[in-house]
Amino acid sequence: MTETIHAEPRRRLSPRKRAQRWRLVQYAVLVVLVGLAISLANWSQILDAFFRPDLTWTTIEQGLPKAFYYTVTYTAGAFIYGLVVGTILALMKLSSVGPYRWLATAYIEFFRGLPAIIVFIAFSLLPLGIPGFRIPFPPYGTVWLALGIVGSAYIAETIRAGIQAVPRGQIEAARSLGMTAGQTMRKIALPQAFRIVLPPLTNELILLTKDSSLIFVIGITVEEFDLTYYGREIANNEANMTPLVVAGFAYLLITLPLSIIVRRMERSGAKAR
């Protein structure tokens, strides 16, 4: 018996040892690449172009908190609009009345298929195209509407999927207790659907936060600059990238915590099921 096992020529290294060697090679390659980058790059020039300390401070102090506030406000308003309109669209898409379904589908497919920037440009041209046309609450109204329309199309699909993910048995149990279709939707289906879609909805919020930078095409006054507009303005004046980098990091202050929250929710959601 033992003869046949050793009949095959033995390999010189065990699989464990071979894996060890292979990992060693990978580390070696990494060290060489990093070493090359450090020795070849012109560090003083890079630091000067992207991370100038004095400009970093000027950017923060001159109005970063205000720009931050505007980005958050623009996004929050659009998200609320998107949530309300998105829920209505989701319910329309699940309606038993055909024309409601068609309207919702047309809206969703149209605005999901379009680049967001086209919607923004359209809103910037509206007052020119239709003389006398004004959207209330300048500049918020325009931004909320433009960003909200794009967001609502995505949010509608998310919420529809959430409603359909509520098990059939839940609906049957509610109806068998005598609840009407509407009561079942409000008290049983929607509360569970929102719990299911909380992680994807937070992702939508992250996307909206980033898309809020597109308002630069609408044209707003200095007082109402969001992070991107603000960073670009100073970067232009100073002919240096540092302000833009600072503005970029300010976005991360919003998006990174949200991503972490999403990951937490997904983990606890997976546990609950």
Add this chain to the structure above:
Amino acid sequence: MAEALVRINDLHKSFGDLHVLRGIDFEVGVREVVCVIGPSGSGKSTLLRCINLLETPESGQVFVDGEELTDPDCDIDTARRHIGMLFQSFNLFPHLTALENCMVAQTIVAGRGQSEASKVAMHNLERVGLGDKVHAYPAKLSGGQQQRVAIARALSMEPALMLFDEPTSALDPELVGDVLTVMRQLAEDGMTMLVVTHEMAFAREVADRVVFMDDGQIVEQGPPQDVIGNPRQERTRVFLKRVLDPTHVQPT
């Protein structure tokens, strides 16, 4: 038999090409406990779900308490308030506590105030032996406890009739007894019950009448000692042999 609470005339139901119910005529008397047995796919769950119109039958009539539920102009939501239903998978509302599960329909359907609804819910949760779990969410309860909350939820609407769709089939064997005990108590309290089940011992001891269904039809019905103890039809005999003596090898 006393007067009929449920009356079914020539009921037919198909799912696509599958003819699941092929002409059911059937009655359940007031305070009667009827157990429906039969092989899987025989249509017994569908029959139950046609009674409160969770499934819409193709033809035939369903009367509950004298009202025709199959009438297109029947207010089915109002009729369902008096027909409690239990499911194999419990279907408790996971976002509500045990107490809230028993209260939600009372407040929004029956129009009761919070304090009255809460009192009724508490009473029924105590009745099923869960007075100490009122604030627990379904995820924290065992299957047997969840099914008992579901019974309390149905009872809170003060139903005249209760439908049980294989209420213990999803339970671990050691939890079945708790649920069956509650159901037996309900029967003794005079509830009208229609129970689709595989629990032959329960059917034998608790049912007033046992109905054997196969292939979308009622094959045989009568007192449990006759249908289970001494079946007249060959199909009933074959089914019971398989259920009561599963290790027995039957040449087919």
